[in-house]
Amino acid sequence: MQTIKEQYFTDDHKPKIKIIEQVSIDCVIFGFHDNQLKILLLKFKGVDAWALPGGFVFHNESIEEAANRILENRTGIKDIYLEQFYVFGNKNRQYREVHEEVMNINDIDWKENHWLFQRFISIGFYALVDFSKVTPELDDLSEICGWYDIEDMPNLAFDHPQIFQKALATLRSNLDTRLVGFNLLPKTFTMGELQSLYETILGKKLIRTNFQRKILSLEVLERVEKKFSGGSHKAPYIYRLDDAKVEAFLKTNF
Amino acid sequence: MQTIKEQYFTDDHKPKIKIIEQVSIDCVIFGFHDNQLKILLLKFKGVDAWALPGGFVFHNESIEEAANRILENRTGIKDIYLEQFYVFGNKNRQYREVHEEVMNINDIDWKENHWLFQRFISIGFYALVDFSKVTPELDDLSEICGWYDIEDMPNLAFDHPQIFQKALATLRSNLDTRLVGFNLLPKTFTMGELQSLYETILGKKLIRTNFQRKILSLEVLERVEKKFSGGSHKAPYIYRLDDAKVEAFLKTNF
DNA sequence: GGTTATTGTACCAATTTGATACAATAGTCC
DNA sequence: GGACTATTGTATCAAATTGGTACAATAACC
Numbered sequence: 001m002q003t004i005k006e007q008y009f010t011d012d013h014k015p016k017i018k019i020i021e022q023v024s025i026d027c028v029i030f031g032f033h034d035n036q037l038k039i040l041l042l043k044f045k046g047v048d049a050w051a052l053p054g055g056f057v058f059h060n061e062s063i064e065e066a067a068n069r070i071l072e073n074r075t076g077i078k079d080i081y082l083e084q085f086y087v088f089g090n091k092n093r094q095y096r097e098v099h100e101e102v103m104n105i106n107d108i109d110w111k112e113n114h115w116l117f118q119r120f121i122s123i124g125f126y127a128l129v130d131f132s133k134v135t136p137e138l139d140d141l142s143e144i145c146g147w148y149d150i151e152d153m154p155n156l157a158f159d160h161p162q163i164f165q166k167a168l169a170t171l172r173s174n175l176d177t178r179l180v181g182f183n184l185l186p187k188t189f190t191m192g193e194l195q196s197l198y199e200t201i202l203g204k205k206l207i208r209t210n211f212q213r214k215i216l217s218l219e220v221l222e223r224v225e226k227k228f229s230g231g232s233h234k235a236p237y238i239y240r241l242d243d244a245k246v247e248a249f250l251k252t253n254f
Numbered sequence: 255m256q257t258i259k260e261q262y263f264t265d266d267h268k269p270k271i272k273i274i275e276q277v278s279i280d281c282v283i284f285g286f287h288d289n290q291l292k293i294l295l296l297k298f299k300g301v302d303a304w305a306l307p308g309g310f311v312f313h314n315e316s317i318e319e320a321a322n323r324i325l326e327n328r329t330g331i332k333d334i335y336l337e338q339f340y341v342f343g344n345k346n347r348q349y350r351e352v353h354e355e356v357m358n359i360n361d362i363d364w365k366e367n368h369w370l371f372q373r374f375i376s377i378g379f380y381a382l383v384d385f386s387k388v389t390p391e392l393d394d395l396s397e398i399c400g401w402y403d404i405e406d407m408p409n410l411a412f413d414h415p416q417i418f419q420k421a422l423a424t425l426r427s428n429l430d431t432r433l434v435g436f437n438l439l440p441k442t443f444t445m446g447e448l449q450s451l452y453e454t455i456l457g458k459k460l461i462r463t464n465f466q467r468k469i470l471s472l473e474v475l476e477r478v479e480k481k482f483s484g485g486s487h488k489a490p491y492i493y494r495l496d497d498a499k500v501e502a503f504l505k506t507n508f
Numbered sequence: 509g510g511t512t513a514t515t516g517t518a519c520c521a522a523t524t525t526g527a528t529a530c531a532a533t534a535g536t537c538c
Numbered sequence: 539g540g541a542c543t544a545t546t547g548t549a550t551c552a553a554a555t556t557g558g559t560a561c562a563a564t565a566a567c568c
Contacts, residue, residue: 020276023375063343063375087341087377089317121277121317121377123341191546210526212547232535233545445515464557466516486566487514 003140008056009108014115019056021115024122025067026054026088026160028167029075031131032184036149037200039164040074040136041156043144046105049098049157052164053145054122067125074145076135081128081183085170087121088163094119095158106141126167128183175201179220179249182241188224190236191215220245257394262310263362268369273310275369278376279321280308280342280414282421283329285385286438290403291454293418294328294390295410297398300359303352303411306418307399308376321379328399330389335382335437339424341375342417348373349412360395380421382437429455433474433503436495442478444490445469474499 008015029040043050055070057063064082071080096117103110110116136145148154156164174180181197195211215221222242262269283294297304309324311317318336325334350371357364364370390399402408410418428434435451449465469475476496481489 020373020375022274023277057343057375059373060345062345063341065345066343084341087317087338089311089320089377091314091316091319119274119313121274121311123343123375207527208546209528209548214525231545232537232543234533234547235535236546461556461558462515463517463559468556481565485514486512486564486568488516488564489566490515 018059022118022120024120026052026122026163028126030128033131035196038147041148042142044102045143047101050154051157052160077133084125086124086166089121124163188238188240220249272313276372276374278374280306280376280378280417282380284382286451287385289450292401295402296396298356299397301355304408305411306414331387338379340378340420343375378417384440442492442494474503
């Protein structure tokens with residue numbers, strides 16, 4: 001595995017692998033844990049700047065492949081639910097100060113008009129992952145890479161606050177129309193867990209019985225025989241997405 | 255007004271104004287006329303290739319400004335409803351053959367590795383315009399620029415069929431949630447005209463009385479006193495969007 | 509003034525959604 | 539084992555929304 005330094009900060013001040021210039025990818029990676037919606041953030045080493053995981057598009061890969069590569073590097077898992085949601089293309093999207101600081105701290109030699117100082121158009125992707133499967137991975141330029149509650153997270157650098165907001169809005173509006181929420185849970189889950197997920201994403205309480213009715217009426221779930229062992233009360237059923245049913249659902253609803 | 259030739263095909267084989275390399279914009283411009291949904295297409299001069307109007311992003315403008323500029327050039331009108339809907343980023347998005355042919359026909363000198371032969375990432379925008387306000391404008395590289403019924407249009411070059419399909423799907427799904435359809439009609443219109451617009455976009459018949467009830471319940475329309483003079487029957491009311499009401503609607507529904 | 513086509517609204521039935529009630533448990537405590 | 543508790547699954551009813559029909563109003567034409 002190459003370091004970021006080796007990949008992007010070579011002696012001739014160009015990325016080692018040819019990339020699409022002035023195009024970047026920023027990923028808003030959502031996870032769900034302890035009844036909280038989390039996102040994966042990183043902090044640059046020695047610099048007071050938090051950011052969304054991001055990267056660039058190699059000349060020989062599609063933007064989706066690039067986003068998947070970036071995600072896999074950060075989370076260690078493949079086959080993540082991933083979708084582009086918006087392009088951020090303001091003319092002043094250039095962040096020389098932060099990049100200068102990062103390069104200085106890391107003893108990276110730079111010159112005026114370094115390629116990173118250019119204006120960038122950034123394609124926003126959001127990812128939904130099973131929190132329990134992910135181990136956030138540091139790279140050589142960052143000192144923290146971890147999960148943060150969306151209600152309580154560090155201030156982000158660049159225009160990343162705006163990117164995050166747009167991703168969250170997209171997630172909310174896709175929650176009912178697509179079967180998007182399930183990607184944030186393990187393969188099997190209870191109705192209560194699913195409801196709690198919906199409630200945190202939507203930011204409001206839902207009526208239990210109606211939620212149950214609504215979800216079951218989607219006809220995409222399969223009831224697993226096994227039951228739960230927990231508190232002193234009736235044990236909930238455990239559910240699992242039935243792939244065939246999901247396919248049928250998507251076919252009729254799109 | 256500069257010609258395309260002057261702007262993009264200079265003696266040193268570079269665009270005259272600095273652009274973001276390998277990024278393009280493609281516009282799906284919808285209009286509504288004779289109860290048909292139309293899009294604006296152009297045909298390259300002397301080449302058997304139809305395409306969506308497109309262009310590039312100058313270094314000193316945002317992608318939205320670029321899209322607006324491209325649209326204004328094509329339609330002659332400003333303040334168009336415009337929204338990005340998807341980014342097309344396959345790694346094989348390069349179309350050397352067509353560009354070569356176009357340049358040859360137009361006596362444009364080119365070399366191997368011309369900038370247009372590169373792989374491009376294209377940002378799709380869709381626009382909704384008042385058909386009656388638009389006069390499609392030719393440029394020096396095209397020989398046809400005009401409206402085509404979406405049910406009966408020429409085969410498109412590049413990956414433009416896919417771009418068109420995605421734009422249409424986006425338009426359909428935004429029709430009910432946002433107040434998007436009104437942009438395709440003149441300032442004032444009858445309920446029948448609006449219904450016919452909805453029916454062609456959605457591709458299905460709607461029940462008149464329920465449609466009327468639904469639209470009126472949005473509480474965004476203002477009834478204009480004047481009535482219509484047409485056939486031998488009761489005259490319909492004429493409606494107009496009430497900007498204040500629209501604002502209130504969008505505030506409560508987003 | 510009668511005819512015709514179309515419009516606006518009222519109305520009822522069917523469906524969906526909001527909210528409550530209640531029986532069925534899986535534990536705990538005794 | 540039996541009472542107790544918290545939670546789950548389902549039934550049920552009311553309220554709201556949507557589907558579909560009926561009908562009066564009316565603008566042009568004859």
